[in-house]
Amino acid sequence: xxxxxxxxxxxxxxxxxxxxxxxxxxxxxxxxxxxxxxxxxxxxxxxxxxxxxxxxxxxxxxxxxxxxxxxxxxxxxxxxxxxxxxxxxxxxxxxxxxxxxxxxxxxxxxxxxxxxxxxxxxxxxxxxxxxxxxxxxxxxxxxxxxxxxxxxxxxxxxxxxxxx
Amino acid sequence: xxxxxxxxxxxxxxxxxxxxxxxxxxxxxxxxxxxxxxxxxxxxxxxxxxxxxxxxxxxxxxxxxxxxxxxxxxxxxxxxxxxxxxxxxxxxxxxxxxxxxxxxxxxxxxxxxxxxxxxxxxxxxxxxxxxxxxxxxxxxxxxxxxxxxxxxxxxxxxxxxxxxxxxxxxx
Ligand code: SF4
Numbered sequence: 001x002x003x004x005x006x007x008x009x010x011x012x013x014x015x016x017x018x019x020x021x022x023x024x025x026x027x028x029x030x031x032x033x034x035x036x037x038x039x040x041x042x043x044x045x046x047x048x049x050x051x052x053x054x055x056x057x058x059x060x061x062x063x064x065x066x067x068x069x070x071x072x073x074x075x076x077x078x079x080x081x082x083x084x085x086x087x088x089x090x091x092x093x094x095x096x097x098x099x100x101x102x103x104x105x106x107x108x109x110x111x112x113x114x115x116x117x118x119x120x121x122x123x124x125x126x127x128x129x130x131x132x133x134x135x136x137x138x139x140x141x142x143x144x145x146x147x148x149x150x151x152x153x154x155x156x157x158x159x160x161x162x163x164x
Numbered sequence: 165x166x167x168x169x170x171x172x173x174x175x176x177x178x179x180x181x182x183x184x185x186x187x188x189x190x191x192x193x194x195x196x197x198x199x200x201x202x203x204x205x206x207x208x209x210x211x212x213x214x215x216x217x218x219x220x221x222x223x224x225x226x227x228x229x230x231x232x233x234x235x236x237x238x239x240x241x242x243x244x245x246x247x248x249x250x251x252x253x254x255x256x257x258x259x260x261x262x263x264x265x266x267x268x269x270x271x272x273x274x275x276x277x278x279x280x281x282x283x284x285x286x287x288x289x290x291x292x293x294x295x296x297x298x299x300x301x302x303x304x305x306x307x308x309x310x311x312x313x314x315x316x317x318x319x320x321x322x323x324x325x326x327x328x329x330x331x332x333x334x335x
Contacts, residue, residue, distance in 0.1 A: 077297075077298065077301075077317050077318050078296075078297065078298045080321050081321070084321065084322065084324055087324060088324065110313065111312060111313065111314070112305055112310075112311070112312065112313055112314020112315070112317055112318060113297070113305070113314065113317070113318065114318065115318055115321075116318060120319075120321075120323070121321045121322070121323050121324060122324045123324070123325070123326050
C-alpha cells in the first residue's frame, strides 16, 4: 500500500470519541408520553422537524431497546413507580430528557397527585422548557444531549456495583 | 308524563324523604334523602328520564346544606328534552347510598370515582374499588378537609442514582 493510500483512506481517532460519535448519532428514544407534551413530541417526529435528521427516529416502546428516555407530560403518583421501573429496565449507558414544564417541575399542577419534577427521583440530563415545547425546542434539546454524549469520558465510568 | 307531574308523584310517594324542590337556571332540582335514591331514580326512569348524563358529588362542609355530602345525578329525558337534577344527601356518619348501577350501566365508573375521591360507599355496586388513585392510596382527596398539596404522597418515592457511576455533576 502506498503512503498516499494510507493518508486518504485511514482515519485515526480514539476509541472513546469513535464510540461517542456513534452513540450520539444513533440515540434510540423511549417516549414516555403521558399528556399533551407527548402529542407535541409526535409533531417533532413528523416531517417538518423530523428528528431522524439527528439519528433519533428509531422510537422504541420497549425500554430494553433504547438508550434515551424522553419524559413528556405530567407524572402522577400512580405513574411514578412505572417510570422508575422503565428507567431501571433501560440498559446502560442511558440518558433522560425531561420535556416540558410538567415533567421538569410539575408545571401548573401543584397538587397532591402530581410529581413536582421527575428529577427529584431519577437523574435528568436535559430539560426542555415550554408548555408544551415547540418541536424546534425538542430538536434543540436533542442537540444539547448529543453534545453531552460527545463529552462522555470512559474514565468516569466506575465499574458496576456488585450484587452481593 | 311531564316533569311537573313526575315531581308531584314522587313527592306523594316519598313524603318524608323529599327535602325540597328548587329551581336554578330554569331547571328543577329535587333534594332527597340518600337512602331512597334508587327508588326515586327508578320512578324518574319509568316516567321517561331515560338518560343518566352525569353523577358527581359535593362536599358541603363549608357550604352548608341538608347533610355534609350530596351525590348529584343529572337526568335527561330523550323524549321531551327535559332535564332534572337529583341531589341525594348522605351524612358523614353514614356514608352509604344504594348504587344505581342496576338502572344505568354508566353509573359503574362514576360511582367508583365518587368512592375514590369522596369515600362514599355505594351499596350493591358490582366492583367498588378505587378508579384513579393507586389502590394503596389513603384518604379521599376531593373532601374539603383534605389538604390541597396532599399528605406527602408525591414525595415518597425511592431516589434512583446514576448506575454505572458516570460523574453526577452533570445536573
Ligand atoms: S408542560 Fe404543558 S403541554 Fe406539557 S404536559 Fe404539561 S401542561 Fe401539557
